[in-house]
Amino acid sequence: MAQSKPQRPWLKWAERVLLVLLLLVGLTLVFSSQIESYWIQWQSHQKVTNISQQEVKRGEQQTGTYNYKNVQAVSENAIVQSEKARKTDAIGSIEIPALKINLPIFKGLNSENLTIGAGTMKPEQKLGEGNYTLAGHHMQNPDVLFSPLAKAQKDQVVTVKAGKQTCRYRITKIKVVPETDVSVLNDVPGKKLLTLVTCASGNPGETRRLIVTGELMK
Known part of the structure; x- marks a missing residue:
């Protein structure tokens, strides 16, 4: 009668390692969005709490890009992009305590920078004007980035810092417009406004825009 060959110890070890790797891959796929959100929040917090005046000066000297069509949605590369964004010089911050928003502001619209903060939409714009x-x-x-704006309400206060200047705005208007309506970016004679723009929802392919407008508080 032929004797069965004993199973090699290294083969059992390899099987166990493979099972562990498969388990880790499965957990990563299941919780990838949660991991991504946590990472973005952490990078954003690290950035906004460590902005110095020297950094702001460097950020203001950068040349921003303002082509809205080039801005891409947060992708599977968000972790890598957010790490690059944290090393980019910011020009200020935006805080809305009622919505738990506290984000760095970058010059221009850059897909990497927008993974952890907000970007200015017009060149040469000045805070308070x-x-x-x-x-x-x-x-x-x-709860991530500008998502809480979906719960914005009138009279909530927004604090924006840029350089050595700090301005407080009171939210006065909230509306949803088509993505083609760029009139919301225009100056209004006699008014000092803040306009916050984001997608109307977090759904892929969303074409509407949520517009939150505030007026400068005296």
Whole structure:
């Protein structure tokens, strides 16, 4: 009678390693969105709490890009992009305590920078003058980036810092418009405004835009 060959110890070890790897891959796929959201929030917090005046000066000297069509949705490369964004010089911050928003502001609209903060939408705009416009992503996670703007209400206060200047705005208008309506970025004679722009939802392919407008508080 032929004797069965004993199973090699290294083969059992390899099987166990393979099972562990498959388990880790499965967990990563299941919780990838949660991991991504946590990472973005952490990178954003690290950035906004460590902005110095020296960094702001460097950020203001950069040349921003303002082509809205080139801005891409947050992708599977968000972790890598957010790490690059954290190393980019910011020009200020935006805080809405009622919505738990506290984000860095970058010059221009850059897909990497928007993974952790907001971007200015017009060149040469100045805080406290005309219509100061900022854009940010609306994620499926309602607590990340500009997603909380979906719960914005009139009279909530927005604090924006740029350089050595700090301005407080009171939200006066909230509306949804088609993505083609760029009139919301225009200055309004006699008014000092803040306009926040994000997608109307976190759904892929969303074509509407949520517009939150505030007026400068005296």
